Amino acid sequence: MQQFNTSHYEFGFHDKLKPVYSTQKGLTEKTVREISSMKQEPEWMLGIRLKALALFFSKKLPTWGGDLTRLNFDEIYYYVKPTDKQGRTWDEVPKEIKDTFDKIGIPQAERKFLAGVAAQYDSEVVYHSISKMLEAKGVIFVDTDTALKKYPDLLRQYFGKIIPPADNKLAALNTAVWSGGSCIYVPKNVCVDLPLQAYFRINAKNMGQFERTLIIADEGSYVHYVEGCTAPIFTTDSLHSAVVEILVKKGARVRYTTIQNWSKNVYNLVTKRMFVEEEGFGEWIDGNLGSQLTMKYPSVYLMGRKARGEVLSLAFAGEDQHQDAGGKAIHFAPETSSVISSKSVSKDGGRTSYRGLLKVLKGAENSKSTVRCDALILDPKSRSDTYPTMEINEEKVTIGHEAAVSKIGEDQLFYFRSRGISQAAAEVMIVNGFIEPIVRELPMEYAVELNRLIQLEMTGAVG
Amino acid sequence: MKNINITVKKNEEKVVPYIWINGSESEINFDAELIGEGANLTIIGIFIGKNSDSVIFNTNVIHKAPKTKSMTHIRGVFYDKSIFNNDGMVHIAKGAKGADGYFASKILLFDDAKGRSVPSLEIDENDLKAGHASTVGRPDENQLFYLRSRGLSEKQAEKLIVSGFFEPTLSMLSENKQIEIRQNLLKNL
Numbered sequence: 001m002q003q004f005n006t007s008h009y010e011f012g013f014h015d016k017l018k019p020v021y022s023t024q025k026g027l028t029e030k031t032v033r034e035i036s037s038m039k040q041e042p043e044w045m046l047g048i049r050l051k052a053l054a055l056f057f058s059k060k061l062p063t064w065g066g067d068l069t070r071l072n073f074d075e076i077y078y079y080v081k082p083t084d085k086q087g088r089t090w091d092e093v094p095k096e097i098k099d100t101f102d103k104i105g106i107p108q109a110e111r112k113f114l115a116g117v118a119a120q121y122d123s124e125v126v127y128h129s130i131s132k133m134l135e136a137k138g139v140i141f142v143d144t145d146t147a148l149k150k151y152p153d154l155l156r157q158y159f160g161k162i163i164p165p166a167d168n169k170l171a172a173l174n175t176a177v178w179s180g181g182s183c184i185y186v187p188k189n190v191c192v193d194l195p196l197q198a199y200f201r202i203n204a205k206n207m208g209q210f211e212r213t214l215i216i217a218d219e220g221s222y223v224h225y226v227e228g229c230t231a232p233i234f235t236t237d238s239l240h241s242a243v244v245e246i247l248v249k250k251g252a253r254v255r256y257t258t259i260q261n262w263s264k265n266v267y268n269l270v271t272k273r274m275f276v277e278e279e280g281f282g283e284w285i286d287g288n289l290g291s292q293l294t295m296k297y298p299s300v301y302l303m304g305r306k307a308r309g310e311v312l313s314l315a316f317a318g319e320d321q322h323q324d325a326g327g328k329a330i331h332f333a334p335e336t337s338s339v340i341s342s343k344s345v346s347k348d349g350g351r352t353s354y355r356g357l358l359k360v361l362k363g364a365e366n367s368k369s370t371v372r373c374d375a376l377i378l379d380p381k382s383r384s385d386t387y388p389t390m391e392i393n394e395e396k397v398t399i400g401h402e403a404a405v406s407k408i409g410e411d412q413l414f415y416f417r418s419r420g421i422s423q424a425a426a427e428v429m430i431v432n433g434f435i436e437p438i439v440r441e442l443p444m445e446y447a448v449e450l451n452r453l454i455q456l457e458m459t460g461a462v463g
Numbered sequence: 464m465k466n467i468n469i470t471v472k473k474n475e476e477k478v479v480p481y482i483w484i485n486g487s488e489s490e491i492n493f494d495a496e497l498i499g500e501g502a503n504l505t506i507i508g509i510f511i512g513k514n515s516d517s518v519i520f521n522t523n524v525i526h527k528a529p530k531t532k533s534m535t536h537i538r539g540v541f542y543d544k545s546i547f548n549n550d551g552m553v554h555i556a557k558g559a560k561g562a563d564g565y566f567a568s569k570i571l572l573f574d575d576a577k578g579r580s581v582p583s584l585e586i587d588e589n590d591l592k593a594g595h596a597s598t599v600g601r602p603d604e605n606q607l608f609y610l611r612s613r614g615l616s617e618k619q620a621e622k623l624i625v626s627g628f629f630e631p632t633l634s635m636l637s638e639n640k641q642i643e644i645r646q647n648l649l650k651n652l
Binding site for chain 2: 362375377378379380382383384385386387388389390391392393394395396397398399400401402403404405406407
């Protein structure tokens with residue numbers, strides 16, 4: 001098979017953009033106060049940040065999962081602000097940033113056509129446009145910093161309610177130093193037809209990115225949020241630690257799609273959680289390709305009768321990469337159902353781990369859950385693990401879990417080769433076929449991008 | 464606590480049943496190593512928990528040699544306030560080419576019983592087959608309905624389904640063992 005040259009990273013360019021303001025390296029109470037005052041935040045938010053900081057110092061890093069020993073919290077910039085003010089129209093957005101978007105390849109037509117494009121460049125959203133259609137429907141789609149200024153009541157009501165800072169060390173860290181991210185509110189019975197998208201990238205050396213996303217879908221509404229990210233190569237370790245909180249109210253539906261392709265020195269440690277109320281439907285579609293270590297387990301908490309949750313997880317680990325991903329479903333109410341599907345591919349010494357939790361509380365009668373994980377290992381150097389936990393405290397349930405690990409089937413390869421297709425091309429096709437059930441759930445342009453990325457990872461060339 | 468260590472050598476075939484009915488052991492650890500080429504191991508666990516029984520059953524199967532095969536089959540029925548904890552690890556070490564490891568657990572819960580299951584896989588080799596499947600639930604409503612429509616009471620129907628539930632695993636054991644376990648099961652359902 002053609003060897004993939006690891007120094008080749010398609011999105012490994014680095015703009016020379018001078019940050020207008022950044023905090024000192026390292027984390028102290030002073031840093032947090034500085035961030036808060038730079039952003040002219042209300043006193044209560046500073047209070048939340050400081051409390052979270054204390055929790056961050058008191059909590060320990062997880063000892064399970066990936067190796068976090070090389071992560072040095074003192075070597076990270078916690079806040080970098082690239083431009084002075086928010087770009088309201090496309091013309092106001094600085095040229096370097098526009099260039100970056102060109103390199104990522106957001107199509108021209110898409111920029112105008114999309115319902116709203118929130119592009120996160122460094123720690124802050126620099127460009128944000130909301131179409132008239134969304135405004136007319138009463139949908140709020142802004143970056144979280146703006147939301148704090150314009151809709152303080154909304155944030156006060158929901159911020160940190162789904163993922164409290166005490167949840168884990170990294171959630172506490174994010175709460176203390178968060179910056180940027182998206183805030184979405186969809187009013188009752190409003191259906192947002194187009195996916196809302198956010199492109200963002202880390203672009204200052206040694207810089208952490210701590211965005212905070214909050215999505216509230218009111219009763220009977222629908223929204224699909226898409227985030228995709230590419231980042232340039234750095235020489236020292238970077239940290240990306242986001243928190244995503246979603247509330248799916250009665251009868252609403254939220255779909256959250258992520259394609260993560262951080263460069264291979266980034267620690268990607270993300271907490272994502274959804275509360276789903278009665279008859280609501282929450283979905284996570286999570287693709288992890290980049291980073292040196294990803295630890296991410298999107299979870300659905302099924303709080304109301306007949307709530308549904310789905311997690312589709314895709315992981316690809318190449319040389320020196322560890323993708324520790326999975327999903328969690330917790331059934332609190334009767335007649336709830338959940339599906340977790342995971343597909344992982346490891347190659348060139350990469351390691352993929354599925355880690356999941358399925359929990360049914362007493363009283364969640366007639367709940368159903370299916371967990372399915374499949375793993376492909378492409379060579380003898382690579383590794384794949386499966387660690388699912390199931391805790392069932394209710395008798396009237398139907399729970400199933402299945403996992404399978406294998407290499408590419410000899411018979412499949414033989415078939416391709418007998419048709420004159422080279423081994424390398426056949427392997428790409430088999431891997432693409434293996435992940436297809438997840439890829440087909442993506443919006444078209446992401447599906448194309450993902451297939452392209454897989455091909456690139458597999459053979460080092462596209463086309 | 465009871466520790467059971469099993470080593471399976473070259474071309475050796477072992478079937479190890481563990482039956483827990485009215486048992487007293489609260490924690491059982493199975494550590495199995497398949498060290499020779501072509502070693503073949505089948506672990507069978509049969510459990511009936513009642514009242515406030517609490518059982519921890521851990522299996523740890525390591526494939527260290529090529530073409531080794533392991534199957535772990537666990538079936539458990541739990542009533543009242545009984546609790547079942549089950550960790551099942553299948554580890555395929557580097558060099559165990561052509562290994563085939565499988566873990567399956569099926570658990571039926573009644574009343575206030577609780578079940579926890581962690582079937583894990585750790586794979587360091589790419590020429591292999593490994594998998595696990597776990598289900599937790601109660602007897603199928605359709606099956607119950609069918610039996611009741613034939614005039615059986617709910618209790619009778621349940622008992623019949625539960626005794627049938629163990630059959631696929633029992634058939635892997637020797638004839639004498641099967642008879643012994645069936646009698647034991649009937650007494651305790």
